[in-house]
Amino acid sequence: MSRFSRFILSLAFAGAATSAVAFENFKGIGRPATPAEIKAWDIDVRPDFKGLPKGSGSVSQGEVIFEEKCASCHGTFGESNEVFTPLVGGTTKDDIKTGHVRALATGDLPQRTTFTKVATISTIFDYIQRAMPWTAPKSLKPDEIYGILAYLLNLSEIVPSDFVLSDKNIADIQKMMPNRNGMTTNHGMWPGAPASKGGIGNGGKPDVQAKACMKNCKTEVRIGSILPDYARNAHGNLEDQNRNFGPVRGVKTGESLAAAPKNSAELELATISGCMACHGINNKIVGPGYNEVQLRYKDQTDAEDRLSRKVREGGQGAWGSIPMPANEHVKEADAKTLVRWILSGAK
Amino acid sequence: MGNLLEQAGRLRPAPENFLSDEQVKAVASGRRDFLRKSFLAASAAMAAPLAARAADGDSNILSNPAWTTSLGQPVAARPYGTPSQFESQLLRRESPGLARVGGASVSFCPLQGLFGIITPSGLHFERHHQGWVDVDPSKHRFMVNGSDDSLIKRPKVYTLDELMRMPSVSRIHFIECGANSGVEWANVAVPTVQYTHGMVSCSEFTGVPLKLLLDDCGVDYKKARYVLAEGADGSSMTRTIPMEMVESGEVFVAYGQNGEMLRPENGYPLRLVVPGVQGVSWVKWLRRIEVGDKPYATKDEAVHYIDLMPDGQHRQYTSIHEAKSVITSPSGGQTLLDKGYYNISGIAWSGRGKIRQVDVSVDGGINWQTARLEGPIQNKALTRFNAAWVWDGKPAILQSRAIDETGYVQPSYGQLRAVRGSKSIYHNNAIQSWKVVESGEISNVQVL
Numbered sequence: 001m002s003r004f005s006r007f008i009l010s011l012a013f014a015g016a017a018t019s020a021v022a023f024e025n026f027k028g029i030g031r032p033a034t035p036a037e038i039k040a041w042d043i044d045v046r047p048d049f050k051g052l053p054k055g056s057g058s059v060s061q062g063e064v065i066f067e068e069k070c071a072s073c074h075g076t077f078g079e080s081n082e083v084f085t086p087l088v089g090g091t092t093k094d095d096i097k098t099g100h101v102r103a104l105a106t107g108d109l110p111q112r113t114t115f116t117k118v119a120t121i122s123t124i125f126d127y128i129q130r131a132m133p134w135t136a137p138k139s140l141k142p143d144e145i146y147g148i149l150a151y152l153l154n155l156s157e158i159v160p161s162d163f164v165l166s167d168k169n170i171a172d173i174q175k176m177m178p179n180r181n182g183m184t185t186n187h188g189m190w191p192g193a194p195a196s197k198g199g200i201g202n203g204g205k206p207d208v209q210a211k212a213c214m215k216n217c218k219t220e221v222r223i224g225s226i227l228p229d230y231a232r233n234a235h236g237n238l239e240d241q242n243r244n245f246g247p248v249r250g251v252k253t254g255e256s257l258a259a260a261p262k263n264s265a266e267l268e269l270a271t272i273s274g275c276m277a278c279h280g281i282n283n284k285i286v287g288p289g290y291n292e293v294q295l296r297y298k299d300q301t302d303a304e305d306r307l308s309r310k311v312r313e314g315g316q317g318a319w320g321s322i323p324m325p326a327n328e329h330v331k332e333a334d335a336k337t338l339v340r341w342i343l344s345g346a347k
Numbered sequence: 348m349g350n351l352l353e354q355a356g357r358l359r360p361a362p363e364n365f366l367s368d369e370q371v372k373a374v375a376s377g378r379r380d381f382l383r384k385s386f387l388a389a390s391a392a393m394a395a396p397l398a399a400r401a402a403d404g405d406s407n408i409l410s411n412p413a414w415t416t417s418l419g420q421p422v423a424a425r426p427y428g429t430p431s432q433f434e435s436q437l438l439r440r441e442s443p444g445l446a447r448v449g450g451a452s453v454s455f456c457p458l459q460g461l462f463g464i465i466t467p468s469g470l471h472f473e474r475h476h477q478g479w480v481d482v483d484p485s486k487h488r489f490m491v492n493g494s495d496d497s498l499i500k501r502p503k504v505y506t507l508d509e510l511m512r513m514p515s516v517s518r519i520h521f522i523e524c525g526a527n528s529g530v531e532w533a534n535v536a537v538p539t540v541q542y543t544h545g546m547v548s549c550s551e552f553t554g555v556p557l558k559l560l561l562d563d564c565g566v567d568y569k570k571a572r573y574v575l576a577e578g579a580d581g582s583s584m585t586r587t588i589p590m591e592m593v594e595s596g597e598v599f600v601a602y603g604q605n606g607e608m609l610r611p612e613n614g615y616p617l618r619l620v621v622p623g624v625q626g627v628s629w630v631k632w633l634r635r636i637e638v639g640d641k642p643y644a645t646k647d648e649a650v651h652y653i654d655l656m657p658d659g660q661h662r663q664y665t666s667i668h669e670a671k672s673v674i675t676s677p678s679g680g681q682t683l684l685d686k687g688y689y690n691i692s693g694i695a696w697s698g699r700g701k702i703r704q705v706d707v708s709v710d711g712g713i714n715w716q717t718a719r720l721e722g723p724i725q726n727k728a729l730t731r732f733n734a735a736w737v738w739d740g741k742p743a744i745l746q747s748r749a750i751d752e753t754g755y756v757q758p759s760y761g762q763l764r765a766v767r768g769s770k771s772i773y774h775n776n777a778i779q780s781w782k783v784v785e786s787g788e789i790s791n792v793q794v795l
Contacts (some may be wrong), residue, residue, distance in 0.1 A: 026563055028501040029512055038492050038502055039636050044575060044585060048495055059657055061521060071663040083447055105659025108621065115659060117653065120507075120644045123726040127646040130583045134450075137581040182661055183653070189774065192589020194571070197606045199589065200642065202666050204699070208669075208766045210758040212706065212750055221711030225762055227679070227792040228783070230789070232538055234443055238680040240611045241541065243436055243460055247689060248681040250436070251788055253538070277478060285448070315477045346458060 010022075044140075045126040049171060052125065056166030057147025058060040059154040065144050069133045072286055072320065078155050081111065083285065088155045091178035096158060099181035119183045121174045125149055134286060135325045137277060137280050266341035273330050276336065281346050288319045290346040298343055306343070308335040338339045373523035423440055436460070439470055441543045445530070450478035453524070455545030458675045463721070464519070464683035464694065464729040466548035468605050473612050474524050474546065474626060476647070477582035482632050484616040487579065489600070491564045493571065494639035500565025505753035507602065513555045516599055518622070519728045521696045522666050523547040525652050528775035532764075535791045543779060543791060544673045547696065549729040552620045553603025557593050560600065561638065568594065571624035571638035575645075576619045580682035586628040586646040587664065588621055597622050600633060622727040623698030624666045625773075627652055630765055634775035657768035668698035670757050672732070684789035686740040687702035688782070691718070695730045698749035702730040704750040709736055711780065711794050712759065718747070743783040744794060 067076060074080050078087035092115045093102045102118045103109040109116065117191040128145050131137045140148070151163035158176050159165070164172065174180065185200045188207060193199030202325060233253045235241075242250030263271075270276055278286040279293075295301035312335050314326035330338070437457040446452035456472040466472075472478070484507045485744065493499035527546035529538040537543055557574070574593055578584045592598050601620045602608060609615040614631030621628045625649050642648075653661040672695035679684055691709075695702045701724050706715040718732035732747065749757045760777040782792040 026513060026559070029509045030505045030560075031561060033490050033492060033504045035489065035500040041490055041577075041636065042492055043583075044494075044577070044637065044642060044643060046494070046639070048641065049640075072534070083744075084451075096529055099790075100659065102659070104655065108632065112655070114650055119661075119663075120649055123644050123646055123649040126540040126585075127650070130585070131581065131646070136582070137477065145573075182659070184656070184660045185663055187654075187662045187665055189662070189669070189731070191667050192591040199591075204667070206669060206755055207760045208763055210756040210762050212704075212715075212748065212756045214717075215716070217711075217713055217774075221713065222761075222784075222795040223792050224795040227535045227791045230535060234682060235440070235538055235680075238539060239456065241436055241438075241440070241459070241539065243434070243683060246460075248677050248683060248789075251680050251682050253680070265619065270661050275446065276476065310592075335541040336443065 010013070017288050030166075043126075043129055045122045045124045047120040049122060049283075051168070052122070052170065053129075053142040054167045055146050055165055057143045057145070057149045057150055059147075059161050059166045062141075062147030062149065062151030062154075064147075066148050068229070069140075070148065073134055077283065078152055085111060085235045086113040088115050088152060091156055095178035096176050099177065099179065101182055103180040104182065106130065115152070116179060117182070119177060121149070121177055121179045124152070126195060132287075142229055143280050177294035253328075264341075264347055266337060266346065269334060270338055270341075270346075273327065273334065274337070275327075278324075290342045292319075294345055303343060304336065304339050307339045308332070311335040311338060367511070368458055368630050370670065376378075383448070391610050413576050414506060417750060420664075429784040437470065439472060439545075440541060442530070445714050450477055453526075457543045458545055458547075458549050458673070458694070458696055459610050459678050459681065461655045461675065462692075462731075464549050465605060466550055468550065468607070468610050470611070471548040471550065471610065471613055472524065472546045473603075475519070475580075475582075475612075475740075476584050477580060479612045480580045480632060481611040481742075482579060482616060487616055489617060489633065490635045491560055491566075492635070492637050493566070493574075494637055494641075497666040498571040498638050498640065500567075501521075501558075501563075503565060504562050505560070506548045510555055510600065511602060512628060513559065515553050515555055515603075517551055517553040517603065518599075518620075519548040519549065519551045520622045520667075520730045521727065522626045522629055523671075523696070524666070525631055525668075527626055528777070528779075529772045531777075531793070532539040532771055534771035535793055538791055540675050540678040543679070544628070544675075547694075547729070548692075549696075551606070552601040554599045554601030554620065556596050557598045557600055557619070557636065558596055560636070561593065566638050570640050573639045573642050575635075575637040575639060575643050576628070576630040576641075577635040577637070577733045577743070578630045578633040579616075583634075584630055584645060584647060586630060586647060587645065588624070588628055592621065592624075607767060619751060623668060623700075625652070625668060625698075647728045652773060654767070654771040656771070663664055668696070668774065669776050670693070670697035670699070670702070670749040670751040670755050673746050673748040673757075673779045674707070674745050674759060674781060677745070677783070677789055679789055679791040681789050683738060683783065683789070685787070686738050689736045691734045691736045691745060691747075693718075693732055693747050695720075695747070695749040696727070696729050697749065697753075697755070698727060699755065700752045701726055702749055703752045704728070706748045706750075707732070707734040707736075708746045709743045710750070712746055712748075712778070715748065738783070739759075740783065740785060744792065745781045745783065745789075746778050748778055759795060 002116040074087055079089055090103055091101055123274055146165045153159045154161055154238050156345055188202050190201035194201055194203035237254040237256055239250040240256055241250040265327040280289045282291045283289045311330055315324050353744055437460040439454040443455050447783050454473040456470055464760055487507055489505045492502040524546035528543055531543055561720050571588045575585055599620050601618055602616055609618055617633045618631045619629050619633050648664055653663050654665050655661050676692045681702035691707055695705045705718045706720045708715045718734040721731040726729050755780055761776045780792050780794040781789050
């Protein structure tokens with residue numbers, strides 16, 4: 001049997017746990033990754049701090065950066081629930097000692113924050129490094145990340161206000177994370193080797209064991225919960241979310257979609273251009289609402305040119321410190337259309 | 348007389364065709380009195396002399412409609428075909444109040460109107476962590492490296508040109524978000540199956556088994572027992588996947604979906620397929636695989652996608668979806684048109700393999716009948732089930748219960764909560780109940 005047909009055969013059996021795909025070399029496919037390429041992309045930081053870049057940052061340095069780049073979404077103290085769930089809050093001095101956030105067990109927690117959940121400080125460093133700030137991911141330098149993290153640790157009362165976090169002392173801070181002992185992997189939902197064989201979990205044993213009774217399974221049907229009245233009508237007109245032929249109809253729970261006004265072409269353009277992720281028509285999200293923009297610029301004769309340049313090139317300072325990222329993907333003509341629409345009272 | 352009835356029977360259209368648009372709306376709103384009146388009128392018509400009835404036939408039959416009496420459209424009038432103009436209702440939709448930022452939100456698949464097991468690519472549910480991107484395939488690169496040089500002989504870079512030259516597999520698998528049905532852990536919260544279960548979809552994916560690529564790079568499987576998958580979007584989302592799954596040949600790097608390239612919202616031009624495992628691990632816009640000797644505790648396995656238990660501990664690295672099913676028609680937010688025969692239809696799936704059996708109850712779980720499964724039944728794919736039901740016009744509670752090939756039985760809410768409480772958010776696979784009332788309106792309820 002040729003090597004190739006043997007390979008195809010083994011592919012046919014792939015899916016069986018025992019499959020070992022026979023394979024030698026895909027000639028001409030792929031090339032070695034250069035050290036610089038690996039360095040550019042390999043940015044992950046593990047709980048054992050493998051991958052952690054060298055650097056340091058103080059609470060006060062972090063506060064300045066946080067105020068400038070993070071606070072508009074997360075609030076000055078990382079407490080905001082406006083855009084995302086809060087970062088800090090809900091942890092106590094006692095939790096720092098025990099490594100268990102007690103409120104998770106007692107239920108005395110209106111909402112879980114990042115610091116009530118996360119067990120590993122590496123997770124926060126890794127995430128800020130790869131994904132923050134929201135509109136400009138991967139733009140922060142290691143020292144800035146250390147500073148932001150130091151500030152968050154200070155807000156969580158884990159470190160004092162004169163603390164400097166660095167690659168040298170981050171392992172010590174790990175030992176103070178309020179929920180560091182709050183994770184368990186004793187479950188059956190890990191699809192790899194179990195803990196007993198150096199992996200994770202109990203080897204796939206389900207925790208809930210139901211039985212399949214077929215006849216006279218119970219004497220009464222206990223209803224635990226019904227759809228609240230407000231929820232029946234909270235998702236628009238369900239009549240419009242089902243076909244108007246076939247075995248059933250959708251229940252009429254509101255105004256028909258056909259009667260609702262269609263989005264303007266400009267709003268569609270703004271949506272596909274990504275503008276609406278940060279701006280509301282009548283409300284601030286990350287950037288100002290279009291109603292605010294109109295109010296400020298409507299009487300300025302050069303506003304159309306200036307603002308359409310700003311759409312494409314980005315800017316900072318006019319609406320606080322959070323920057324407007326460059327949007328080079330928006331064509332010049334489209335940027336002008338959008339700005340004219342905003343200045344004439346976007347709808 | 349028998350002959351007369353037979354002829355009348357032939358003339359008699361399906362009940363809904365007795366209804367005007369207004370009457371259909373009235374059905375939808377739950378007023379059914381006129382339905383009986385319509386049937387009375389129909390019966391009267393049947394009793395009338397034949398000559399009079401001929402003129403009374405269905406105008407849709409008696410006068411040919413425009414599409415029967417005119418020339419149709421030419422080929423390629425729409426080079427990329429789109430659904431009929433009459434199919435404007437089934438769209439993916441957001442659930443109000445679930446997330447405040449569209450880039451970190453969810454849109455739900457309209458399961459209430461779909462058939463079979465394949466989700467049309469344009470209706471596939473969406474979950475993005477930092478917005479979706481449309482990656483230029485000619486500039487996309489896929490890298491395999493190691494957390495340590497000793498774990499891999501040849502870290503490599505591949506282009507789409509190269510990946511698409513390699514041997515490919517095509518397999519049908521479901522993908523479900525770990526938080527599907529998450530808002531319903533403690534109580535009923537949303538009205539329809541689109542919002543209770545619409546974060547599941549099923550496609551045929553085509554791509555290259557990851558094992559082949561890791562072999563090509565000379566991975567040391569003795570030491571490298573985990574892989575980290577990373578996306579090329581702004582979030583560069585990461586998840587840890589066990590090497591055992593990669594070695595089994597199940598995990599693949601996909602570029603194809605339902606016969607065409609992946610849609611941008613689903614990771615164009617490359618995503619990971621991790622069958623049976625929650626969607627967050629199927630990293631979209633896949634740019635890198637790192638092989639490692641330890642798990643990574645990434646944001647989406649250390650802050651989110653962790654399951655809070657009643658004792659205050661979070662379960663970490665929960666990945667597999669246990670067996671689950673739901674009746675999609677008839678279902679919440681719908682109204683039955685009248686008493687009589689209905690086909691109860693739904694979907695079942697398990698992250699542990701094939702579906703063995705689905706049972707359906709119409710009395711809230713006191714008695715069950717085994718549904719008919721539509722084959723071929725596939726591994727870690729949606730399975731469509733159907734069961735006959737004659738509605739007698741009385742209140743009913745419809746339920747379905749899946750059993751997978753391991754013998755695992757889908758639990759009730761009571762059974763699930765007894766072990767996991769009601770704050771877990773993730774991996775809610777409880778039996779779904781739809782309550783039918785006399786008006787025909789169906790609503791979401793939870794039976795313990």
